[in-house]
Amino acid sequence: MKFHLDTADIFVPGDLPVEEALARTTHLCIGAHQDDLEIMAPQAILECFQQQDKWFTGVVVTDGRGSPRNGIYEKYTDDEMHLVRFKEQCKAATTGEYSAQVFLDYPSSDIKNGINTMPVMDITSIFKATRPQAVFTHNLADKHDTHVAVALKVIAAIRDLAESDQPGKLYGCEVWRGLDWMVDSDKVTFDVSDRENLQAALLGVYDSQISGGKRYDLATLARRRANATFFEPTSVDNATALSFAMDMTPLLTEPDRSPADFALEYIRRFELEVSNRLKRLG
Numbered sequence: 001m002k003f004h005l006d007t008a009d010i011f012v013p014g015d016l017p018v019e020e021a022l023a024r025t026t027h028l029c030i031g032a033h034q035d036d037l038e039i040m041a042p043q044a045i046l047e048c049f050q051q052q053d054k055w056f057t058g059v060v061v062t063d064g065r066g067s068p069r070n071g072i073y074e075k076y077t078d079d080e081m082h083l084v085r086f087k088e089q090c091k092a093a094t095t096g097e098y099s100a101q102v103f104l105d106y107p108s109s110d111i112k113n114g115i116n117t118m119p120v121m122d123i124t125s126i127f128k129a130t131r132p133q134a135v136f137t138h139n140l141a142d143k144h145d146t147h148v149a150v151a152l153k154v155i156a157a158i159r160d161l162a163e164s165d166q167p168g169k170l171y172g173c174e175v176w177r178g179l180d181w182m183v184d185s186d187k188v189t190f191d192v193s194d195r196e197n198l199q200a201a202l203l204g205v206y207d208s209q210i211s212g213g214k215r216y217d218l219a220t221l222a223r224r225r226a227n228a229t230f231f232e233p234t235s236v237d238n239a240t241a242l243s244f245a246m247d248m249t250p251l252l253t254e255p256d257r258s259p260a261d262f263a264l265e266y267i268r269r270f271e272l273e274v275s276n277r278l279k280r281l282g
């Protein structure tokens with residue numbers, strides 16, 4: 001498979017040829033950085049784990065060169081850091097038994113550049129090779145520019161596909177900002193109570209990010225647990241871990257709908273819920 005950058009790469013954990021590994025994909029997750037997939041899409045990875053008819057493929061869009069570094073990584077050059085993060089993502093793909101792991105290797109600046117269409121064309125090619133049932137990416141209210149830029153490129157790529165080739169579902173998931181703020185009826189809830197051990201392993205391979213002082217592994221598992229406990233005030237916990245998502249599928253079925261307007265509708269419903277409660281109780 002050919003991408004725009006020569007440095008793009010595909011890692012297949014098993015011994016299947018790349019094309020076959022991509023073609024059997026049912027769940028596709030597209031994230032900005034190495035570790036985003038494991039933070040935002042545990043539901044997709046767990047659903048496919050050890051299944052013969054469900055396969056997870058990951059896509060990391062950026063190169064990971066500009067990441068902060070500390071401890072044993074402090075003196076690493078950008079190229080050395082790039083290699084470390086590539087290896088970490090491959091470890092996660094092996095641990096989670098992904099069908100394939102794609103690296104598009106773009107600098108973040110290329111992704112944040114709205115008029116650069118090369119990443120969109122690459123993502124469209126991945127959709128054609130994988131034809132997934134469900135797609136997971138960053139949510140539109142995330143607070144990291146590169147994450148939101150990736151979500152917009154994913155939406156643009158799917159809109160470039162013929163309607164019959166489009167995935168049935170597009171979910172915007174939690175990384176840099178949880179989705180607890182959304183009104184409950186807007187939340188897509190994924191029960192990720194099972195296999196906390198596997199979830200911990202998938203997050204734990206990112207030593208270069210964690211040992212620098214950001215405990216993404218603990219924080220991510222804690223967010224899933226907090227989501228479950230604080231979801232429903234009036235009943236006991238049915239799940240011990242939940243992952244929330246924004247259902248962005250309407251942006252595919254209504255191709256003229258603006259992503260910005262779509263995101264603001266969620267915020268308006270949140271605003272209305274808060275103001276109605278205050279009026280009712282004041």
Ligand SMILES: [Zn+2]
Nearest residue numbers: 032033036147
């Ligand atoms: Zn990220």
